[in-house]
Amino acid sequence: MRRRHALKTALGGIAAPFVLGAEVRAQASRDGVLRIVNAVELDTLDPHAVLDTGRLNFKINVYDSLFRFQGNPPKLEPWLADKLDASPDGTVYTLHLKHGVKFHDGTEMTADDVVYSMERMLAMKQGPSRLYLDIVAPGATRAVDRYTVEFKLKRAAAPFEELLAECYIVNSALVKKNEKNGDWGREWMARNTASSGSWVVTSWEPSTGWEADRFKDHFKGWQDKAPTGVRFRTMREANSQALAMQRGDIDLFVGTLSVDQIEKMAKSANVAPMREPNLRLLLLSFNTKKPPFDDPHVRRAFSMAFDYEGWLNGIMKGAAVRATGAIPPQLPGAVPKPLFNYDLKAAADELAKATAKVDRPVSIHVMTGIARTEQCAQVLQAGLKSLGITANIVSETWPTLANRCRAIETTPDIMTIWTGPEYLDLQNWVGDAYDQTRWGDYKSCTYFSSDEITAKIKRAYSSLDPAERLKLYSEVAVAAAEGAASIYVHSESWLGVRNKRVQGFVFCPSSSGNDLRSAWLADIA
Amino acid sequence: MLLRVLSRLVWSLATLLGVVCITFVISNIVPADPAALVAGDTATRQQVAEVRARLGLDKPLHEQLASYVGRLAIGDLGKSIFTGRPVVDDLAARLPATIELAIAALLLAVAIGLPIGVVSALRRGSLLDHIVRVITVSGFAIASFWLAVMLQLFLAMELNLLPLSGRIEVPAPLPVTRFLLIDSVLAWNGRAFVDALTHLALPTLTLALPVAATIVRFARIGVLDAMGQSFVPYAQAMGLPPTLIVSKYVLRSAMTSVVTQIGLVAGTLLGGTVVVEAVFDWPGLGGYTFNSIVMSDYSAILGATLWIAAAYIVVNVLVDVVQATIDPRKSAS
Numbered sequence: 001m002r003r004r005h006a007l008k009t010a011l012g013g014i015a016a017p018f019v020l021g022a023e024v025r026a027q028a029s030r031d032g033v034l035r036i037v038n039a040v041e042l043d044t045l046d047p048h049a050v051l052d053t054g055r056l057n058f059k060i061n062v063y064d065s066l067f068r069f070q071g072n073p074p075k076l077e078p079w080l081a082d083k084l085d086a087s088p089d090g091t092v093y094t095l096h097l098k099h100g101v102k103f104h105d106g107t108e109m110t111a112d113d114v115v116y117s118m119e120r121m122l123a124m125k126q127g128p129s130r131l132y133l134d135i136v137a138p139g140a141t142r143a144v145d146r147y148t149v150e151f152k153l154k155r156a157a158a159p160f161e162e163l164l165a166e167c168y169i170v171n172s173a174l175v176k177k178n179e180k181n182g183d184w185g186r187e188w189m190a191r192n193t194a195s196s197g198s199w200v201v202t203s204w205e206p207s208t209g210w211e212a213d214r215f216k217d218h219f220k221g222w223q224d225k226a227p228t229g230v231r232f233r234t235m236r237e238a239n240s241q242a243l244a245m246q247r248g249d250i251d252l253f254v255g256t257l258s259v260d261q262i263e264k265m266a267k268s269a270n271v272a273p274m275r276e277p278n279l280r281l282l283l284l285s286f287n288t289k290k291p292p293f294d295d296p297h298v299r300r301a302f303s304m305a306f307d308y309e310g311w312l313n314g315i316m317k318g319a320a321v322r323a324t325g326a327i328p329p330q331l332p333g334a335v336p337k338p339l340f341n342y343d344l345k346a347a348a349d350e351l352a353k354a355t356a357k358v359d360r361p362v363s364i365h366v367m368t369g370i371a372r373t374e375q376c377a378q379v380l381q382a383g384l385k386s387l388g389i390t391a392n393i394v395s396e397t398w399p400t401l402a403n404r405c406r407a408i409e410t411t412p413d414i415m416t417i418w419t420g421p422e423y424l425d426l427q428n429w430v431g432d433a434y435d436q437t438r439w440g441d442y443k444s445c446t447y448f449s450s451d452e453i454t455a456k457i458k459r460a461y462s463s464l465d466p467a468e469r470l471k472l473y474s475e476v477a478v479a480a481a482e483g484a485a486s487i488y489v490h491s492e493s494w495l496g497v498r499n500k501r502v503q504g505f506v507f508c509p510s511s512s513g514n515d516l517r518s519a520w521l522a523d524i525a
Numbered sequence: 526m527l528l529r530v531l532s533r534l535v536w537s538l539a540t541l542l543g544v545v546c547i548t549f550v551i552s553n554i555v556p557a558d559p560a561a562l563v564a565g566d567t568a569t570r571q572q573v574a575e576v577r578a579r580l581g582l583d584k585p586l587h588e589q590l591a592s593y594v595g596r597l598a599i600g601d602l603g604k605s606i607f608t609g610r611p612v613v614d615d616l617a618a619r620l621p622a623t624i625e626l627a628i629a630a631l632l633l634a635v636a637i638g639l640p641i642g643v644v645s646a647l648r649r650g651s652l653l654d655h656i657v658r659v660i661t662v663s664g665f666a667i668a669s670f671w672l673a674v675m676l677q678l679f680l681a682m683e684l685n686l687l688p689l690s691g692r693i694e695v696p697a698p699l700p701v702t703r704f705l706l707i708d709s710v711l712a713w714n715g716r717a718f719v720d721a722l723t724h725l726a727l728p729t730l731t732l733a734l735p736v737a738a739t740i741v742r743f744a745r746i747g748v749l750d751a752m753g754q755s756f757v758p759y760a761q762a763m764g765l766p767p768t769l770i771v772s773k774y775v776l777r778s779a780m781t782s783v784v785t786q787i788g789l790v791a792g793t794l795l796g797g798t799v800v801v802e803a804v805f806d807w808p809g810l811g812g813y814t815f816n817s818i819v820m821s822d823y824s825a826i827l828g829a830t831l832w833i834a835a836a837y838i839v840v841n842v843l844v845d846v847v848q849a850t851i852d853p854r855k856s857a858s
Contacts, residue, residue: 239677
């Protein structure tokens with residue numbers, strides 16, 4: 001009797017955590033919080049320290065910028081700004097701030113905060129600073145009055161208004177209070193916020209993610225059934241991400257997923273896949289300064305060794321369209337049609353014409369953990385094998401790959417990169433890629449350029465004539481496509497998944513789906 | 526005994542210094558540039574050079590090492606290049622998760638492995654013994670990644686008994702010790718305790734089962750070895766009950782090898798397990814160390830390495846103490 005009683009107690013004790021645990025989890029899912037997967041660890045809270053898609057979810061939701069792209073196709077709209085006036089020569093911009101915008105501590109945002117934010121970015125020389133360093137000198141930004149800011153540029157810059165979408169404004173009084181030894185609050189801002197954005201951070205731990213509550217006094221107001229908070233959970237493993245979506249532990253996934261991962265998640269009754277037009281190109285870029293890729297015949301041969309149709313139909317399964325050049329095919333100025341198709345005979349003929357001989361194995365560098373890049377490299381590898389060329393696939397983390405692009409000698413033979421819509425001006429896709437004064441970052445890893453190309457890009461950047469700009473960028477894109485600077489693989493749709501309780505979510509290519517303001521939850525009372 | 530422990534701890538400082546020097550040099554030889562990684566993907570060369578100077582990475586290697594050792598002497602492990610936080614703070618945030626998981630896995634492994642190993646040895650040659658031996662060999666062969674995913678699929682997805690990943694879902698209790706189970710008790714927060722416990726279950730099982738397989742084998746071998754000693758038939762001849770012979774004499778003799786194995790495994794677990802932490806999104810030291818290596822975050826790499834070395838040293842000292850307690854002949858020698 002006693003033994004039976006003890007056994008029952010023991011079994012009950014073992015079962016209790018499971019039963020209680022299930023109830024705790026069920027309750028957690030009903031609390032009006034939007035739960036999102038964070039595939040990349042958020043290692044800093046400083047919006048001026050980073051400029052990448054992986055950490056954009058934090059910036060765009062916790063901070064506000066002067067302008068913001070909205071919708072799809074993306075449209076640039078004033079956000080903190082009311083309007084922006086430009087001088088006739090395009091070197092002086094006058095920004096009028098919205099009145100009454102509050103920081104999370106209740107203080108009002110003024111022109112001084114904008115000036116401080118710009119000066120801070122220029123001083124820190126990290127992240128978004130590279131968008132402004134060429135055109136804005138330290139000390140050249142001033143507050144005209146409480147709500148008016150004047151930017152005096154070193155030279156005319158046609159995309160300046162778009163670049164202000166990356167100008168996130170910090171609470172200057174709060175940051176200044178926490179500066180140490182003239183560090184612009186770098187140390188403090190890495191772990192604290194001084195923001196005005198839609199969400200107020202309540203907890204942050206790099207390894208687990210961050211949480212935030214809705215900022216009820218946000219200047220844009222809130223719609224009915226807006227989430228009461230957001231929770232970004234760090235989940236590095238693709239399998240765990242898929243399972244979490246299927247189980248309902250996660251509401252939204254906006255990262256990079258393969259088509260088969262989406263298909264797997266979509267089998268769950270509570271999950272809805274999402275597919276949206278995007279402006280993101282996948283390229284296999286050649287180091288055109290490194291033999292044998294300094295020979296355009298070799299590059300053309302390689303461009304004809306890639307099975308584009310097989311890739312688009314068999315692996316991407318219709319989630320991408322053929323790219324024609326450096327400009328996404330949806331945008332004006334794109335190269336009208338692909339210049340190279342899968343044709344091994346023509347590829348062999350090109351190789352025969354080449355002065356440089358492919359007499360060594362070539363390396364194709366891909367991003368660790370991103371299956372799509374590995375698959376892409378394998379398709380090229382298979383085509384090259386038919387030509388008798390050995391290609392080795394080298395998997396490296398993105399920081400290592402990007403680091404390799406600092407110098408011609410360390411840049412790989414071929415590497416997979418994405419070019420996305422950091423800003424929507426053609427400078428983003430063409431200028432940043434083929435301006436030889438920008439060599440040293442991943443976007444220009446082809447080193448495909450010339451004095452003539454650079455001059456065209458510089459002229460296009462400063463020109464205030466949209467038609468002239470379009471013509472110049474288009475000519476550069478055509479030159480790059482004819483010179484086979486890269487294998488322009490595809491322009492991909494964005495693939496995401498949401499729990500069906502999430503409604504109203506609008507994907508914007510510029511924010512890669514990280515802007516959550518439009519989303520609401522169907523199960524909030 | 527006390528003198529011996531103190532002497533071991535003093536010598537361990539020299540070991541730690543050696544570990545620091547070797548790790549420092551190796552980290553700097555690796556062809557990655559942390560300044561470039563901090564400056565960002567699209568920074569110019571000049572920006573990278575400025576960041577390098579700011580971080581002190583442009584100084585000669587021996588100067589950097591001397592500076593680091595000097596700061597180490599006052600407990601300053603430096604600052605993580607990426608988080609911008611003191612490495613001490615990063616470790617303080619991560620270690621409790623690793624320690625909590627390591628202790629839970631060890632306790633479970635011993636609870637499972639020791640009795641099975643003993644029974645298997647006592648029933649040597651029986652069907653049970655054969656089954657146990659087959660299972661333990663399988664336990665060595667199973668990849669932790671596969672086991673983790675299988676447990677997730679079965680216990681979390683199919684049966685919905687346990688959470689999929691993470692450390693806690695409900696708001697965490699106030700971080701006093703940062704051990705969630707302890708903090709939940711201190712805060713008298715039953716909801717958090719239950720949630721933390723169920724989140725701990727899957728990673729604990731994943732780590733414990735292969736360790737249990739090891740303990741089974743060593744316990745079995747130890748017991749068989751002890752059973753072959755002359756004192757056992759003597760005790761039997763004296764009429765002592767079998768359970769007393771096993772529990773009081775045989776086990777004590779058999780525990781030597783088991784304790785050594787536990788010590789080795791404990792060191793590994795306390796260093797963090799990258800694979801298990803990745804699958805279960807467990808915010809421990811393994812993932813932190815891995816990210817630090819990938820990002821060439823020298824201070825973080827050194828901090829993590831120091832901890833791992835210190836953990837092994839402390840565990841080895843503890844193993845020695847336990848061994849000496851079990852078998853006083855070891856203390857005398």
